[in-house]
Amino acid sequence: MRAWFAARPWKRAAGWLAVLGPLFYLTYGLANWWATTRAQVPSMAFAWERQVPFWPWTIFPYWTINVFYALSPFLARDRHTLDRHGARLLSATLIACSCFVIWPLHFSFGQPAVEGAPAFLFAALRGFDQPYNQAPSLHIALAVILWDWYRQFIRPLWARFVLHLWAFAICASVLTTWQHHFIDIPTGALLGLVCIWLWPLRRTVSMPRAWRLARDPQRWKLAACYALGALACLGLALWGGGWALWLAWPAASLSLVALNYAGFGARGFQMDGQGRMGWAARWLFAPYRLGAALNARLWTRGLPPAAEVVPGLWLGRLPTPAEWQAAGRPRLVSLCAELQVPGGTTGARCVPLLDLVVPPRSGCGARPQRSRASVAPRAARSGSAARSASRAARPRPSPGSARTAWPVPPTGWRRPRPRCAAHGRRSCCGRPGSPRSRRSAPPASPPEQRPMNDTDRATCAALAGLLRAAGVLALWGFALSAIAALVLALTLRSLPTTPSMAFGAVAILGVLERYFAFRLRLDQALFEDLARGAIASLEALDQALARLGLRASDASSAARPLADRTQGTRQLLQRHAIVVACQSAMFLLALMTQDLT
Template sequence: MTIRQPVWPWRRAAAWLALLAPLFYLSYGLANWLAAQRAANGTLPSVVFDWERQIPFVDWTIFPYWSINLFYGLSLFLSRSRHRIDRHAARLLTAQAVAVSCFVLWPLQFSFGQPAADGAAGWLFAALRSFDQPFNQAPSLHIALAVILWDWYRQFTPRVWQRWVLHLWTLAICVSVLTTYQHHFIDIPTGALLGVLCVWLWPLSPQPALWSCWRVRADRQRLKLAACYATGAALLLACAFGAGGVALWLVWPAVSLCIVALNYVALGARGFRMDRHGNMHWSARCLLAPYLLAARVNACWWTRQLPARVEVRPGLWLGRRPSEAEWLAAGKPALVSLCAELPLPAAVRQRSRCLPLLDLVAASPQQLGRMARMVQAQRHAHPDGTVWVCCALGFSRSAAAVMAWLLRYQPALDVVQALALTRQARPQLVLGPAWLAALASMRRTPDSGEPP
């Protein structure tokens, strides 16, 4: 039996290129023209640090700078998946729209001129100046596109040396925006942030795009938590732009908290981009890094004097998210994670299943039923039936999953008995009325038999 390869959708790729290429030059040129009109009536601002004047002008770096044009056009023709081509094009289009909007709303100017260049480098600089001007600074669209293309080309570079070539090429492009005197430093992290946001927003996998998961929840607890995170983001932004200088790095944790707030308001656990084995996508790791660090510290603090796991029933363990060393010391048990905000260690994922849930928010009866089936499936998958059910602390989500399993597969127990049994093993558990009501509703609902 022969497996037919998907037809190469070159017409679709060509159509996207026919849209994106003219749009790039038209919108980019329009933003340049508008900035030039403002500059004619007064000097546009620049965000530049004193140390940037020590950066040397290296004319030959115009070659990696220009190379992004070639890789941009070629990228659309490499995949045989229509879905992936569409998602990649959506990333490019989103970066273009956001960057140009920033150029129009907040125009900046490069503050010192370019020295003369000779030879082939000089010809490329002349070609660049024919349509580019010292505007369109932050966020650097060049950097944003480099990040998007780097993530795209990774799927076509399976070998180690190919990956290193890709990494070095991306690094050369990022450095070239400084050494060709096209951008100031502030444009690089802002451009990288835009690129990572586009990758986060448009998964290449069959998962829905995050914007399609937007559903505003009226749940009071979720709105309260979202308001707390949004307030923190606003305070950090005020400090960043009020103090300036090094304080501008506070924009990163502000963006991180803003995304967490959006997750609670509308995106749900999908906004953390956690897969079914507890691995968080690299774009979410980068965007949420300050929040993830705080979440790790918080988990360590609250569980510092507690055992990593406790036994509720023979072979059924409840606890916090384990480290690799704790998992190995426990004998490599099967794992069920309910944590959306903290990924599992790489070695642990081989025996793990993850159902990402938002912290401090009660699950639905349907989700609790799925938790119970997932725990049962993992018990069957492990040779001796040992399974470790975990979340960040082991106080609520994982405790509810253990109770859901007890109620589903130990039918003699009711909610009160299951709670007492779980609390006896883990006295610190926190399950409020919303959790208990959902558990009671799940117990009354017949098992659907759907796969976990």
């Protein structure tokens, strides 16, 4: 027992439990109190739920989640898995309670009288719980997280069967104890899957830390398309009601895909190096993955499974197991971020890349092992991805060599060392950045300033005029934000749920709109000064921005070209217009629902 405690971070686990326990009861109680202060709290239930039996004895599996919750931190083998597990539980609590505050719901029919042993547990439950805090069910979300946590410690099949049965009993007990409606179960499961996706237990970067805002305009266009698709599915789900509410699943899936293109990148699909996706990501992206698989088959129908682009290298869609066997069991390198490598393909590797965008240089930097031949050109890989076909390359080995589909230099290939700029010899100053090169290389001189010509000044003047015209759009966005904040401040408690959520979305988007408006106002002033000649050159502008801390100070770096600056400003203007359009749509939705209510 002493060795068991010494091998596990039990003190840190006790600290996590000391934080999670009080935080749960505090936030859960505050959400219950908030619902009681509302003038009207709606309910969402199906007619068939009246036929669900009330089984008092199921309160026992309902309560067992508290025991498994309290024990779970002490089973962690290291600090990494403990922190990820604690982050999952913390995220589920905060997200669920935020939903309870933003969209409060209540249970529409009361519980009958209970006698015997279950009566004590029901009385204890009613001591801190009230018929609110419905969707998403925090009970279901925690059950999903705990099930994924405990299954890593259980190996025997009979024990795994008991674990699955226990998890099913907990999820079913929320209905048979008349604590939740059915809509709370899929939404709670979705919340649990999102928390597992956000904080994987493997030693990989977590999703919050993987966020890097995309700079490629193509990625932003695709993100906007997927976001519009998610809004369309969500609108159809809310408009249709009933079984149409299942369209919220594709809406959530497309929303996550939009986030992947906007910032998470290919890591958001959580595909490992062997082409297998995490189970939570498989369920979250299931509607999108189904559409992607059908799209790949439709685009490649009537075409051969693969085509030889260079001798020994075949490029095509992901093969079926039968196609892979018929091809002679070649080595498979998949470039798909959303489609898994078929089972049974031994030796397969995966370099996940986003579809329809130019792959980043960082995704091409890995070097395969035991490659001794020439490799495919970079354009062959990116061209397949741009055609929306499955991005898989299948090399066929030739006698005496092993070819690879990775567009990088093979192992053993060495780049020629560059000649020294000061002495003309290859190795006199060593590698760039080495101590020897720092001693021998001459000091870097600041770049020469080039004055702007008439064409450059005309471009700056035209762009400044466009930004001045866009000030009307910024004023409109600010007005929407101010009106929404004023309405929420004056009539929040008496406002129905849907208008309050819409006005809240307008106010939240207003923060992002103000940031874009500030950036555009700064760019307008800078372009006006460049057009008038108040700023002599782009180099002088970069030096001034570096002194203010708005640009990385590097004396040897060249000035950013004017074409890049104008393109960045136009992209910023487009994003600002998208945010204002979303504000206008949410504001119109709030007005329409307010009239209906």
